[in-house]
Amino acid sequence: MKLPWSYMTVGDWLVITVLIVFAVAGMAWVAGAPVGSRLVVSDGDRICFTATLDQHRTVELEGPLGRTRLVIDNQGARITGSPCPRKSCMTMGPARQTGDLLACVPNRILVRIDGERKKDSPYDLLSR
Amino acid sequence: MPWNRPLILGLLIALLALTWWRLQPQADEVRRSQFMMGTVVEILAQGEDPSALDEAVTAAFAEMARLDRLLSSHRQESDISRLSLSETGLTVATETAEVIALGLQVARRSAGAFDLTLGRLKTLWALDSDSPQVPSLAAITATLDDLGPEALMLSGRMVRKANPALQVDLGGIAKGYAVDRGIAVLKEHGVTAAAINAGGDMYLLGQRLERPWRIGIQHPRQPNAVLVTVQVSDRAVVTSGDYERFFEQNGKRYHHLFDPKSGFPAQGCRSVTIVAESVALADALATAVFVLGPLSGLEMLKGYSGAEGMIVAADGRLYASDGWAAYQVEP
Incomplete structure (x- = not known):
């Protein structure tokens, strides 16, 4: 009687090897993703933009008052331009850790950093 | 069909399932945000039953929205707007009376440093508008006439104004009260670990990840x-x-x-x-x-x-x- 794996062809072994390599690499990628790795922008009701924090860019977000400018760079995500009267959203500094929020209330722009939270995070929420 | 093809297919399905499971968000946490009370309110609740958490968070937001309708000076129908418009005062909701009672207590113990009667002064500075400005000293002095903790009197749910022009502003306390009530609702729904953050006014219930x-x-x-x-x-x-x-x-x-x-x-x-x-x-x-x-x-x-x-x-x-x-x- 032949052993089960003796039926395997070279192609079968190749497929299984590729699957395992991809699975292990995928798991390592997910596990190694930085804390606070995803940025989600909503208008309070629905999500209107998402991005990863490692993709540095500038985006213009449309709100009822006009366009709010959001910059994603090495410091995190921050609002650098806004049509709102008080501009307090522009003085909030960057959001970079899971749970950090930026908001322009008049223009209804809400920026949240999502991602897995670790027990050793320096803080859970920011009092500002 | 050779026996090893189902094996490969099974392995592929198992790996996909494992990856899907790993990519799912943590099921023991509900985090939602809403624009409310002139700021962003975020509720983060932890527990074992996501649907129960979701129901609790929805109820907490509803309670905070109800209080906003009572306490906001930007809503014409609120107790506070009606009080500011009235000549001598009026009967307010129990919750409004509770907030005013606490505000008056802190006002007295801080010798008037905390003041619920600064509505007109804040309007004069127009800090929330496109063009805030430093008012004239005369205008500021005129606005401060007849203000202070003594200008507002509370008896049960009856609020009396000493000055018809007095405008009540609960900006320094109403958000906090709404957060407290939101936390109470979460507790009523059995939530033991949560945070409510209303633009920096926050309450932290229980623990976060066992600390x-x-x-x-x-x-x-x-x-x-x-x-x-x-x-x-x-x-x-x-x-x-x-x-x-x-x-x-x-x-x-x-x-x-x-x-x-x-x-x-x-x-x-x-x-x-x-x-x-x-x-x-x-x-x-x-x-x-x-x-x-x-x-x-x-x-x-x-x-x-x-x-x-x-x-x-x-x-x-x-x-x-x-x-x-x-x-x-x-x-």
Whole structure:
């Protein structure tokens, strides 16, 4: 009687090897993703933009008052331009850790950093 | 079909399932945000049943929205707007009376540093508008006439005004009260670990990931920096700072925390953080201490057992109450 794996062809072994390599690499990628790795922008009701924090860019977000400018760079995500009267959203500094929020209330722009939270995070929420 | 093809297919399905499971968000946490009370309110609730958590969070938001309709000075139908429009006063909802009672108590114990009657003064400075401005001294003086804790009297649910022009403003306390009520609703739904954050007015219920909640306190002059971190459970944390809402004119900063005695922004502090048993109290105390300044503010705090505070003075020096160190995490 032949052993089960003796039926395997070279192609079968190749497929299984590729699957395992991809699975292990995928798991390592997910596990190694930085804390606070995803940025989600909503208008309070629905999500209107998402991005990863490692993709540095500038985006213009449309709100009822006009366009709010959001910059994603090495410091995190921050609002650098806004049509709102008080501009307090522009003085909030960057959001970079899971749970950090930026908001322009008049223009209804809400920026949240999502991602897995670790027990050793320096803080859970920011009092500002 | 050779037997090894189903094996490969099975392996592929197993790996896909494992990857899908790994990519799912944590099911024991619900986090939702809404624009409310002129700010963003975020509720984060932890537990084992996501649908029960979701129901609890929905109920908490509904309760906070109900209170906003009662307490907002920007809603014509609210108790506060009706009170400001009335000549002599009116009967308000129980919740409105509770907020006013607490506000008047802090106002008296802070010798008027906390004041619920600054509505007209805030309108004069127009800090929320496109064009805030430094009003004339005469205009400020006229606005301050007949203001102060004595100008508002509460008896049961009846609120009386000493001056028909008096406009009530609960901005320094209403958000905190709404957060307290939101937390009460979460507790009624069996939630034992949660946080509600209404634009910096926050309550931390229970624990976060089997340890107390860690709250970073923003540096008042470095938006990128955290000044200190505190660890709390079942406590409110509120920070008031001159960097939140301000404008500059002729190189001088004018912020939103007004000294009722002068009618100008208080000058003694850059920021005040209070840890207390309720958010409404912490909210009112943060404003009162900011207006009083570091030394008088800390003196007043001694009268509130369970309330601790940290102050960044106008010159950048740090002051803290005796029990503050119990909360602060060493770097």
